[in-house]
């Protein structure tokens with residue numbers, strides 16, 4: 111028997127993706143050096159479509175050609191090691207897929223190395239965690255278009271389906287485009303998670319609400335226009351008891367956030383491409399700040415305690431907080447899409463932003479109701495330079511800006527940190543400024559460094575001997 115698809119790495123993600131293929135009638139072979147993982151795969155495979163291997167040679171021999179083999183192993187050196195181990199067994203035309211969260215520059219290098227030897231290499235973003243892999247993830251494949259068509263039927267079958275039945279997978283673009291788009295997805299994920307964390311902080315510290323009341327707010331938000339996977343899981347987190355106790359597990363968890371790097375990479379690349387995404391930057395910075403527990407404890411003793419937010423009407427305040435979340439959620443996506451626009455031009459990815467919004471509507475971590483609005487905006491105008499310039503989005507934003515200002519000014523006055531909320535609002539206020547104060551920055555640069563400046567309505571660059579002028 112020949113298998114249509116091979117999977118290397120039968121950890122939870124790899125195993126679940128293969129089981130998903132098996133459910134759709136595809137015959138798949140899985141490889142893991144740990145033979146117990148292959149055994150587990152076969153045991154969980156109710157359809158008897160899958161087989162586990164712990165030796166490379168028979169695994170490769172079991173695959174139909176051209177072979178399509180996906181690696182789901184931790185990003186970094188392990189990916190290179192697996193490729194080196196596989197290469198001697200592969201034939202020209204075979205397709206190798208990296209389904210992990212690899213840095214797109216590593217993917218670029220691998221594409222070059224492997225394509226030059228006659229193989230196809232795919233950097234493929236897979237979002238949705240273990241559950242998504244099992245029941246339908248959002249899939250972002252980048253690489254050679256002809257090779258994509260070989261895998262298309264399998265990927266479309268296993269991908270999540272949006273409400274309209276459309277599969278959440280599309281050909282993203284050449285080279286590392288798939289991994290790039292997945293990285294930006296994760297950047298947006300960091301931003302939304304930070305905004306939810308800040309909402310929790312405002313309700314907990316500012317309004318002194320208990321977990322039960324906070325749970326109800328998140329659940330209510332998730333029932334409305336804010337509907338998204340991250341709020342959906344958050345409302346459930348606020349129901350989950352610490353095993354064997356009467357209190358919630360969330361209260362026992364250390365307030366130090368970890369990260370595997372995709373958020374940081376998004377910010378780093380955004381700075382390289384000069385596409386500002388301050389909401390994501392702030393989310394990365396706050397995960398880092400959270401790790402300085404000892405310093406924070408010391409500082410908390412030196413600087414006086416956080417006072418309560420003074421609200422006359424709590425319901426009104428919470429309604430405004432919902433508006434602030436909606437507003438900043440829009441800003442988070444807008445920044446991510448702007449980064450994709452810049453990257454598409456710089457790296458010649460030819461990204462179709464409507465298609466990307468479309469495949470993010472289900473399966474992935476940042477799926478939300480609002481993605482339908484993003485999809486509509488880029489469908490109306492595929493060349494839309496910035497999401498905030500879309501007429502539909504403009505209306506949505508205008509409705510919620512006043513509430514956002516109101517709730518954030520009270521939050522700031524009370525001394526509660528809401529850096530992603532405020533960074534998003536300030537980004538918006540700067541973005542909607544026809545004239546920014548950057549003329550002063552230019553004057554300063556020319557003053558101390560003779561870096562020159564440009565003048566309104568006059569061609570060329572200019573320099574002034576500023577010292578002489580101010581000495582007059």
Ligand code: 6PG
Nearest residue numbers: 237238239296369370371372475
């Ligand atoms: C997804 C997630 C997934 C992973 C994150 C976690 O789309 O399914 O983004 O890829 O859970 O990379 O990232 P951190 O460990 O950096 O929070």
